[in-house]
Amino acid sequence: MYDITHFDGKFFSTLKYLLFKPGFLSHEYLRGRRASYLHPIRMYVFTSAFFFLVFFSMNKENDVVKFNETPPRRTTAAKQMERLEKEKTDDFKDLATAGISIPKRESLLQQLAITDSDIARLRRDTTYKNKLQTFNQGTNFNLFTSDKSDTIYKKVEQYDLAQSKLPAARRDGFFKRKLRRQNIHLTEKYNNDGKAIWTAVFDKFKHLFPQMLFVSLPLFALMLRLLYVRRKQFFYVNHIVFSIHLYCGTFIIILAGILLNALADMMNLGTEWIGLLFTLAGFFYWYKSMRNFYEQRRAKTILKYFLVFFLSMFIWIFLFGIFFIFSAMAI
Secondary structure (H helix, E strand, O other): OHHHHOOOOHHHHHHHHHHHOOOHHHHHHHOOOOOOOOOHHHHHHHHHHHHHHHHHHOOOHHHOOOOOOOOOOHHHHHHHHHHHHHHHHHHHHHHHHHOOOHHHHHHHHHHHHHHHHHHHHHHHOHHHHHHOOHHHOOOOOOOOOOOHHHHHOOOHHHHHHHHHHOOHHHOOOHHHHHHHHHHHHHHHHOOOOHHHHHHHHHHHHHHOHHHHHHHHHHHHHHHHHHHOOOOOOOOHHHHHHHHHHHHHHHHHHHHHHHHHHHHHHHOOOOOHHHHHHHHHHHHHHHHHHHHHHHOOOHHHHHHHHHHHHHHHHHHHHHHHHHHHHHHHHOO
16 A cells, blocks of 8 residues: 555656666666665556556446347357257256256256247248247356256255255266356346346456456566576576566556547547557567567567567466456356
8 A cells, every 4th residue: 555655756767767778677676776766566566556547447337348149140049059958958857867846847848848949940930040039048147167057046055956866977076066056146146137247257357357467477477487498697586577577567558558548539539540559669668678688689589579479378368267267256
């Protein structure tokens, strides 16, 4: 809180070197010249806090997620319904084996009848794809499972009871059980409104983005450590410091682009060029930072520059998956 609310006199001098001499501050830290500059962690805390404060204030809640209302193609819809029909048939057998009440089984039989009717109508009339009743049954939300039958269970306790009555070999595994229980929980909590569930999940995910960036820092530094393993003068902590300065500079460049875009929008000026300009500025900033800090030849720096972006993509995909699941499980 102190770092966010108190300006340090070193901030502006540090900012000058951070933006206009990429890699310089990391070199100074490596050489032990630290008293004249803002500490990297304090710099990161302040710039990231200010960045996300502006970012969240300029993003409307209803822009978190967009839904595609376009009806499926005939062949796609037919395949989806055939898959659903098989799943519901298997689930009906499971319900019978588990001794679930007759009304539950009758409800599933009604859903099967609707799906069968939709498949038959779609084969005769391709325009019927806009009137399919199958996809109006239950929620549109499924957390990494294809079990549309989760809508059979109105409460988690019903699912747990059904699982307990099944033979051990036919019960869901640990992870599938967790996901299906959460699906049922969210369906009950949001009254079977798939759009409301997705909006809540994406909103939670959006607000976890600062934590995800912070978690990515040590992974990004580890990637640099492996790429520059032959540079013995660089220890892991040096890569950490470089990554922090790189993130801070990127925050400021993106923030400048957001503010300039907002200003141009208020003045009714074209904003397309702003995004392109600041995107190129960000790419160039990363290249100059790597070139100045690691002091390698231009060709080798360019090669590692592309490797950094390629490997970073895998890091981000991994973190996006982990944090998205956490967002859905935390609601």
